[in-house]
Amino acid sequence: MFKELLRKIDDKEYTIGIVGLGYVGLPLMWTFHQAGMPVLGFDIDQDKIDCITEGRPYIKHLGREMMQELAGSDRCEATNQFDRLPEADAIMLCVPTPLDEHREPDMQYVERTCFTVGENLREGQLVVLESTTYPGTTEDLIIPILESKSGLTAGEDFYVAYSPEREDPGNVSFNTAKIPKVVGGHGEEAIRLACAVYDTAIVETVPVSDTKTAEAVKITENVFRAVNIALVNELKVVFRQMDIDVHEVLEAADTKPFGFMKFVPGPGLGGHCIPIDPFYLTWKAREYGQNTRFIELAGEINTSMPQYVIDQALKALNAHKRAMNGSRVLVVGLAYKPDVDDMRESPTFKILDLLKKYGAETGYYDPHIPEIKPTREHEEWTGTKSVEWDEETIRSYDAVIISTDHSEIDYGQLAEWSDCIIDTRDAMNGLAKGPDHVWQA
Structure with a gap:
C-alpha cells in the first residue's frame, strides 16, 4: 500500500x-x-x-x-x-x-x-x-x-x-x-x-x-516573534520618556550586519498566530510543572499596548484642550497588518473598545475592510462600516489614531486634514506640521 x-x-x-x-x-x-x-x-x-x-x-x-x-x-x-x-x-x-x-x-x-x-x-x-x-x-x-x-x-x-x-x-x-x-x-x-x-x-x-517536535518548531517560531515584538514595544515606551525616537534607533541598529534582527513596535499584536500560539505552550508547560515566565511577561507587555495608545491619545487631546469623553476619534486601519483584509485578533478592536469605554465617539477607516464581518470576540462591532476618505469626513473627527499603516493611504492628506494624529506605526514620519500635530504612540 x-x-x-x-x-x-x-x-x-x-x-x-x-x-x-x-x-x-x-x-x-x-x-x-x-x-x-x-x-x-x-x-x-x-x-x-x-x-x-x-x-x-x-x-x-x-x-x-x-x-x-x-x-x-x-x-x-x-x-x-x-x-x-x-x-x-x-x-x-x-x-x-x-x-x-x-x-x-x-x-x-x-x-x-x-x-x-x-x-x-x-x-x-x-x-x-x-x-x-x-x-x-x-x-x-x-x-x-x-x-x-x-x-x-x-x-x-x-x-x-x-x-x-x-x-x-x-x-x-x-x-x-x-x-x-x-x-x-x-x-x-x-x-x-x-x-x-x-x-x-x-x-x-x-x-x-516526530509530530511533537514539529509542533514545537511552530510554537518556537511564534514565541520568538512575540518576545522580540514585546521587547521593541517596551523600548518604545522607555525611549519616549527619554525623548528618543525608537524607529530611528531601530533603523540605525539594523545596519549592523550580524547579531541584530529588526522588529517593529506597534499598537499590540494581531493575526491568528502571534497573540495566541505562545499561550498554547504556556498552558502545556504547566502540565509538566514548568513556568514560562519569559513568554508570559512578553504577553503582558504586548497586551498592554492598546491601553498605552489610548493613554497617548488622552495626552494628545489634552494638548488640544479636548477631553476624550465626548470627542470623535477615528481609527485608521482595522486589519492587523498592512495591505491585507485580515482582521483576526487585530489590536484595533481593543483600541475601539477602550475608546468607547472612555466615552469617545468612534469610527474607523480601512480601504481593505469596508464593513466589519462577524468575529468570535467582537460581535458588537459587526456591521460597522468604514467611513469615507475625504476632507470633510476626516476633519469631522477631533483625533485620528493610525493603527495600521496601509500603503495606499495618503498620509500627506491626513496631515493636512487633521491637527491631532496619534501614530502607532511611524506612518507620519516627516509629515508633522507642529509639536502637537503628531503624537508617537
Missing part, C-alpha cells in the same frame, strides 16, 4: 483534500493545484464554496485571477459534503485553534473536524494537521479520535503527520510554495509519505523526528 501511494504521488494521481478554506487552506489549495495535483476542498461555509465555484475572491490579497483559475479547473473542486472525504488520498486539516475565555487552548474546531474525518476515514489515507497547536496534540488528541471513530489503526491502516502552516498574508516575497515545510510523522512511513506529498508543491521539506 505504501509503495502504491508513493507511485500515485509521483504520477500526480494523488488527490489532496483540504479541510478549512480560509487564510491557510485556500493558498494551500492553490499551491497544490499549481503543482498539477487534483485538489478537493472542504468547508462548512457555503459562501466560500460558492466563491471558489464561481471564481469570486473572498480573501483580497489572493486576488481574482487565482480564484477564476481554480473555478475553471477540472482538477479543483470545493464542497461542504464531508461524506466525500474518502475521495481524498491526503486530508490536510487547516482549522482554527483559538484561545477560550480563560486564555487556554480551544480545541473544539480540531476535535469536531477529527470526529468528521474519523467517521469517513478509509485505509491508506494520510491525515495531516496544519493548525498551530501545543506539542503532543497529534499523538494525544488527533490519533485517538481518528482511531476510535474509524476502527482503524494509525501507522498500520492509515498515516498521520503534522506540518505547521507558515502563512504570512500579503507577503509578496514568500507565498506557500516558497516557504519550506517542516514535517513530523507518526512513524517513518508517515514522515516519508507526507514529505513526498509536500515535495510536489513546496520548495523544500524539512523532516523532523
